[in-house]
Amino acid sequence: MASPRQTLLKNRLAFVREELDEAVGHITPDMLGWAPAEGMRTVGGQLVEIIGTEMQLLERMRTGRLITDPEARELIGDCDSLEVLKGALVSFREETLRYLESFSEDQLAEEVPCQGRSLRCLGLDAVPRAELFISIASHEWYHVGQLISYLWARGDNPYHW
Numbered sequence: 001m002a003s004p005r006q007t008l009l010k011n012r013l014a015f016v017r018e019e020l021d022e023a024v025g026h027i028t029p030d031m032l033g034w035a036p037a038e039g040m041r042t043v044g045g046q047l048v049e050i051i052g053t054e055m056q057l058l059e060r061m062r063t064g065r066l067i068t069d070p071e072a073r074e075l076i077g078d079c080d081s082l083e084v085l086k087g088a089l090v091s092f093r094e095e096t097l098r099y100l101e102s103f104s105e106d107q108l109a110e111e112v113p114c115q116g117r118s119l120r121c122l123g124l125d126a127v128p129r130a131e132l133f134i135s136i137a138s139h140e141w142y143h144v145g146q147l148i149s150y151l152w153a154r155g156d157n158p159y160h161w
Contacts, residue, residue, distance in 0.1 A: 003105035009133045010097065016137045016144065017093060020050070023147045024089070026156050029082045036153045043150055047085045050143045051076055054092050054136050058099060061112075061132050100133055108133075 002010065024047070032044030041049065052072035059067045067075070078084045111126040148158050 002101070003108070005105050005108045005130055006100060006103070009100055009108075009130060009137075012134065012137045013093070013096070013100075016141045017089075020089070020140060020144045020147070022161060023144055023151060023158075024086065026151050026161070027082065027147075031154075032080060032082060032085075034150075034154075036150055041146075043147065044079060044082075044085065046143050046147050046150070047089070048073065048076060048079050050140050051085065051088045051092055053139050054096060057132060057136050057139075058092070058096055061129075062099065096133070096136060103129065 027043055032047075033042050035042045035045070052067075052069060055072050055075060056067045059065055073079055076084065076088045108130040109128050112129045112132065114124050114127050152158060
């Protein structure tokens, strides 16, 4: 049975993923290369960023090793395929959840070194392990907002979803 902290983290990850899934449901394959303006990340690039960062954070938690962006793209597969990206969103989230389930309540409360730019803003040398999972959800949430803005810029009003 899941601990209270595991349940909270799983629910947070699920809530953000529901929002992402809703936005992704409005993306068509021809939109992957589109960005609102020159120099901005494309729709496909936003999805790769979400998947890649989750993979990188998960690997860093597991082994302390940082997966490079090119390595992440290679692990994802065809980053120009909406179906591949959707599959990667599912498979890497499943990995994250399995890893989360491997920790007890006490282990999720243990202080671990604060590594990487995603947690630098906290200004701490160590954080409870649970915070690392929260950072995955926070990062995804940030990019979900961007994707929704992209869709809205294309005339797909999220208030009508």
